[in-house]
Amino acid sequence: MLYIFRGLAGVANGGIASLSMMIVSDVVTLQERGKYQGILGSMVGAGNAAGPIIASAFATHLTWRGLFYMLAPTCLLAFAASWRWPPSNMPKLNLKETVAKIDFLGLFFGTAAVILLLIPISSGGHVDTPWDSPLVIAMLTVGGVCLITFLLIEWRFAKLPMMPLGMFRNVSVSAMLGQSFMLGLAYYSYLYFVPLYFQNVRGKSALIAACLQLPMVVTQSIFSVSGGLYMSKFGRYGEVIWFGFGIWTLGSGLLIMADRNIHIGLVSFFLILIGAGTGCTFQPTLVALQAHCPKAQRAVVTSNRNFLRSSGGAVGLAVSSAILANVLKASLPPRLHSVANSTFAVRNLGSFSIADQDAIVDAYASASRAVFIWCLPVSAIAFLLSALIRDKGLVRKEEKVAGEQNKSDVADPAQDVEKATNVAMTDEKSGAAKGASAVIDTSGDHTRKPSLSIASRKSDELNR
Structure with missing residues (x-):
């Protein structure tokens, strides 16, 4: 039952994650998108910060079901807000033809x-x-x-393929989609196995372990907003992506030093570096992807980017779990191999001798370190893929014109009349148009109304 309903929740989560990013891409220009996608990314970081703390508090003091009891009314509130405020402009389509596609x-x-x-x-x-x-x-x-x-x-x-293979012909797009997969591989492994390191190796409770992960997720939120503001201001994304994957790789390399004796403050510093890297790569890579695609393809590229990131997360967790289990078993003395059956939680150490307790903790430390070592080449590959990305900038003439058109749609009608009348008078003085006579273009295909007629219509509308 848990698997079935978690699967349904995953379907909803995948749709919400993609649609929220598509909505942002529809309502703001490409240059402004970095700022708003950065804010969206900061909300993800805030959720990653609050979720584990709330869940561990429920599991420690009440029941593990408490988190699900809290999520249900929260989802209802989100549903009501989505129903009330976002405008709907869904086109009228034939249901049968749509389903067939x-x-x-x-x-x-x-x-x-x-x-x-x-x-x-x-x-x-x-x-x-x-x-x-x-x-x-x-x-x-x-x-x-x-x-x-x-x-x-x-x-x-x-x-209507869910993953059009033609999009991989663009080298920059292929590189960023590959980065999205690598990002999922490493990020979700850290999100899941760093708290286990604090619990199994450092002996912290679930609640304290969740709090010790805050340096990574809080820094992620801060740098997500900062990176978005940089892209919107300067109209570039290459530097943000280079910096993000570079500092992430540095943090991944330093985290390998985490053992049972290293100072917690150093581990927190390593997590800050990783958080800064994730903040500068999660949303900036999406904005860069959209900059390399025509507007009609941005929805499918966005959904495939999220699919690859989530698939990378699933693969990363599976591989990391296998690494942890196998290294843990190999690091334990034969008499303690039964401990490996409890891969993700240390048994009651009080039932073992002092020597066996040290052996168990050392084995968990080796297993956690193996997971961190595996994440290093993943982040390094993502960093190297940045060399294939060509920064095309974020200023697009057609989107700028569309933005100006949107502004003119809500302008004062009196100003429109004055502007149209002035244009008409200028045309008359230059001999380009005479009164209300029609102007025939050189191709002879159609007749255009003169600008004076436009001014007259606007005046009539204003008077009405």
Whole structure:
């Protein structure tokens, strides 16, 4: 039951995440988008900061179900706000034709590929599911076939593909989509396994571990807004992306030093560097992606970027879990291998001798360090991909003209009349137009109304 309803929540979360970014891209120009996407990213960071603290408080003092009890009314409030305030301009479409265009085959095979590949990756190497077990091999094989089938459907058969492969022809777009996948690989691993490091290696409670992660997520919010403001002011995104992935890679390398003896303040400093990197990469890469795509393709590029980031997160958690479990078991003495069955939580250490307690904590420290080591090349690859991104700037003539047109739509009608009349009088003096006579263009295809007629109509409208 938990898996089913978590799956439904995931469907909703994926839609909300993509739609919120699409709405921002629709209502503001490309140059202003960095600022608003940065604010949106800061809200994600704030949620990542508050969520673990609230959840750990419920789990420690009440019940783990308490968080879900709190989320339900919160979601109802968000639903009511979405129903009340955002304007709806949904076009009238034929329902049958719209449903026929949905890529159901791609959705089925893509989902099957993700599930069948992630389950054996995350559970492989355990006592009941060794890597050479028929179940693991079968799931990896079928998952690989589903992945190839999904790519074939998107390439040749889907009327409206959920992942158009043509977008990968643009080198900059391909690089940023690759960065999104790498970003998910590393970021969600940190979000999940850093608190486990504080609990299992440093002996902190769940609530304290959540608080010790605040330097990363709070810094992420601050730099998300700062990076967005920089892009909006200077109309560039290359420097923000370079800085973000660079400082993230630096923080990832330094976090490898985290063991059971390092000062907590140093670990917090490393997390601040990682948080600054994530803040400068989450939303700026999205704005840069949209800058490299025509307006008609921005929705599909945005959704695919989020899909790859989420897929990277799922793969990253699966791989990190497998690394943690296998390194933990390999680091434990044979007499303590049963401890590895509790991969994500240290058993009651009081039931072990002092020597065994040290061995268990050292094993968890080695396992956590292995996860941090795996995240370093991931962030480094994302940093190197920045070299393939060409900064095209954020100022677009068509969007600027559209913005000016929007302003003119709400201008004072009297000013419109005065402007139109002045233009008409200037045209008359130059001999370009005479009274209310029509002006025929050189192609002879159609007749244009003179500017004086426009002024007359505006005057009549104003008088009415």
